[in-house]
Amino acid sequence: MSLFSRGINSSATPRLTLAQQEERLAYRLLAVPVTVVVLLVILPLLWNIFLSFQELRLIELQKLSLWAAEFTTRNYEKVVGARGFITLLRTTLIYSLFGTILPLLLGLTAAVLARDAFPGRGVFRSILLFPYIAPIVATVFVWRMMFNAQFGIVNEWASMLGYPRLSYFSQRYVDLHLFGTTLKWPLALSMVIIFSGWRYFPFSFLFYLARLQALPEDLYEAAKVDGATLTQRFWYITLPQLRVVTATLVLLRFIWTFNKFDDVFLLTGGAAGTEVITVKIYDWLFGRADVGAAAALSIVLAIILAVLLFIYFRYFFVEEEV
Amino acid sequence: MSRENIEQFWIGGVLRWIGIVLFFLACAFPFYYMLLLSFRSIQSVLVEPANLIPDWELVRTLQTYKEVLKPVDQGGQGFVVFIRNSLGVSLVTTAITLWVSISAAYAATRLDFRGKNLVNWGLLLVYMIPAIVLAIPLFVLYSKLGLRSDVPRRLLGLIVVYLSSTLPVALYMLRSYFQTIPVELEEAALIDGCTRLEALRKIVIPLSLPAIASTGLYVFMIAWNEFLYALLFLLEERNAWTLPLGVKQLDTQEVPKTMLMAGSVIITIPVIVLFTFFERFITGGLTAGGVKG
Numbered sequence: 001m002s003l004f005s006r007g008i009n010s011s012a013t014p015r016l017t018l019a020q021q022e023e024r025l026a027y028r029l030l031a032v033p034v035t036v037v038v039l040l041v042i043l044p045l046l047w048n049i050f051l052s053f054q055e056l057r058l059i060e061l062q063k064l065s066l067w068a069a070e071f072t073t074r075n076y077e078k079v080v081g082a083r084g085f086i087t088l089l090r091t092t093l094i095y096s097l098f099g100t101i102l103p104l105l106l107g108l109t110a111a112v113l114a115r116d117a118f119p120g121r122g123v124f125r126s127i128l129l130f131p132y133i134a135p136i137v138a139t140v141f142v143w144r145m146m147f148n149a150q151f152g153i154v155n156e157w158a159s160m161l162g163y164p165r166l167s168y169f170s171q172r173y174v175d176l177h178l179f180g181t182t183l184k185w186p187l188a189l190s191m192v193i194i195f196s197g198w199r200y201f202p203f204s205f206l207f208y209l210a211r212l213q214a215l216p217e218d219l220y221e222a223a224k225v226d227g228a229t230l231t232q233r234f235w236y237i238t239l240p241q242l243r244v245v246t247a248t249l250v251l252l253r254f255i256w257t258f259n260k261f262d263d264v265f266l267l268t269g270g271a272a273g274t275e276v277i278t279v280k281i282y283d284w285l286f287g288r289a290d291v292g293a294a295a296a297l298s299i300v301l302a303i304i305l306a307v308l309l310f311i312y313f314r315y316f317f318v319e320e321e322v
Numbered sequence: 323m324s325r326e327n328i329e330q331f332w333i334g335g336v337l338r339w340i341g342i343v344l345f346f347l348a349c350a351f352p353f354y355y356m357l358l359l360s361f362r363s364i365q366s367v368l369v370e371p372a373n374l375i376p377d378w379e380l381v382r383t384l385q386t387y388k389e390v391l392k393p394v395d396q397g398g399q400g401f402v403v404f405i406r407n408s409l410g411v412s413l414v415t416t417a418i419t420l421w422v423s424i425s426a427a428y429a430a431t432r433l434d435f436r437g438k439n440l441v442n443w444g445l446l447l448v449y450m451i452p453a454i455v456l457a458i459p460l461f462v463l464y465s466k467l468g469l470r471s472d473v474p475r476r477l478l479g480l481i482v483v484y485l486s487s488t489l490p491v492a493l494y495m496l497r498s499y500f501q502t503i504p505v506e507l508e509e510a511a512l513i514d515g516c517t518r519l520e521a522l523r524k525i526v527i528p529l530s531l532p533a534i535a536s537t538g539l540y541v542f543m544i545a546w547n548e549f550l551y552a553l554l555f556l557l558e559e560r561n562a563w564t565l566p567l568g569v570k571q572l573d574t575q576e577v578p579k580t581m582l583m584a585g586s587v588i589i590t591i592p593v594i595v596l597f598t599f600f601e602r603f604i605t606g607g608l609t610a611g612g613v614k615g
Contacts, residue, residue: 019434023434025433025519026429029426029428029433032426033422036485040482044456127349127350133593134353135546135547138569138587150371151368198348281454295458298455301455
């Protein structure tokens with residue numbers, strides 16, 4: 001009876017079903033993060049597109065209004081038509097490509113070394129994560145000290161061995177004598193890439209190590225019985241099992257390197273042939289106080305990244321082990 | 323000897339140990355060098371660059387560090403202010419991020435609502451947007467809103483920007499952990515009369531403390547290390563600087579490089595300490611969230 005009357009009451013004053021209540025609760029709990037993301041990511045993104053079509057100098061920010069806007073494509077002509085745009089693009093791609101490959105190779109090597117237990121492996125693994133967790137400013141500056149032309153320890157050791165002192169982060173080219181020919185090797189750019197290799201390998205190291213340790217041991221036992229040697233086991237058993245994790249790591253590392261600003265900005269300031277798009281955007285914004293051009297170049301950056309990601313997903317990405 | 327034995331000895335033995343030592347040195351030495359330079363005088367570094375022993379007198383007196391920490395009006399670099407700002411910004415960012423993202427992640431895993439996929443995919447997508455692309459409109463917006471005026475407003479503005487990048491990461495990390503907790507536990511509690519929020523507080527949160535710890539540590543480290551937004555929003559107001567800006571400003575001709583290294587040590591120590599104490603959580607977090615770096 002009581003149940004029945006309650007049912008009547010609830011139909012008189014419409015109550016929410018459990019599902020509706022849960023939906024309301026979900027919206028309430030998600031309200032803050034969604035609002036923050038919409039206000040600080042989605043809207044700025046749209047506004048950035050708007051800014052990229054405006055003639056806007058840094059000092060004129062207060063004058064900016066949404067209503068009296070005049071649209072112009074001059075910013076895009078300016079940044080894409082600027083002298084050295086092709087070089088900028090090439091440097092960015094070289095940096096992103098090798099800044100992806102090198103950390104992966106180093107991470108894989110370290111993971112292979114640390115897969116089987118040895119005394120001190122725990123400490124080894126912890127120390128190997130230091131470059132990744134330390135603040136970027138600290139790692140950049142200690143590298144610049146180590147490679148300092150005047151007193152850097154690397155130059156000191158090199159000169160003991162009879163090599164010339166170099167300004168590793170401010171010298172564009174170094175002459176490399178190989179097999180009787182002289183090669184102009186891009187020194188500063190290589191150094192920036194080597195820095196990326198050092199700083200970001202721990203990330204792929206952890207992923208590769210987790211994957212390697214999950215590989216079934218009997219696979220290796222069976223291969224041993226069949227007479228496969230150490231290198232053969234690595235080549236034919238281990239490597240094929242790493243395809244999926246590699247595909248994911250390539251994707252993440254490429255996106256992050258392509259978008260990276262801090263490293264190049266702090267290491268070289270974009271000098272000596274290391275200028276990448278992100279640093280150029282900063283240069284447009286503050287060096288030349290041209291907000292519109294900076295916005296336009298950042299849109300160009302986003303478009304290039306989107307195109308590259310599309311190509312990658314379309315032709316290269318592997319999702320499942322075969 | 324068979325090929326297997328030769329490979330076992332040379333590659334699995336000798337080469338492997340050389341590799342282990344090289345990796346160890348490559349990762350540990352730069353941090354030793356940083357510490358070393360902060361404990362030597364710049365004159366002795368210039369005279370004997372290859373000396374790898376610190377000046378024990380400077381280790382005892384901590385002279386370089388005192389210079390860095392001293393207020394500007396006493397001829398120092400004013401790092402105490404930067405440490406305070408950095409701690410404040412990072413702790414507040416971490417607290418708000420955890421507070422908001424725990425319940426939001428719960429909603430995203432356990433509750434059914436229209437737009438669930440949109441929310442989940444949207445957050446992942448946000449993760450892929452370059453910081454520099456957002457930096458320009460946010461810079462313009464903040465200038466117009468007056469969030470680049472006094473110190474509290476600048477720091478508040480910075481925290482809000484940090485939230486926009488930490489919330490998606492935290493949500494993502496916590497969500498993947500909540501998915502591993504069996505639903506049955508909560509269902510029992512719900513049948514016993516708990517509300518959803520009580521179930522979250524009494525069952526899900528206690529079970530997820532490791533994941534919450536690693537998310538919190540991760541968010542703290544993001545905020546502590548962040549450089550670009552701090553540069554954009556704080557640069558003209560020295561009293562609002564966080565540590566990364568403070569260290570960057572030591573990188574001039576006028577300041578001895580030993581002080582630059584002392585500043586670098588100061589900003590690195592908290593991270594290494596946290597890492598040493600909570601290594602398990604941090605390592606778990608790095609792989610669970612696919613944490614950006």
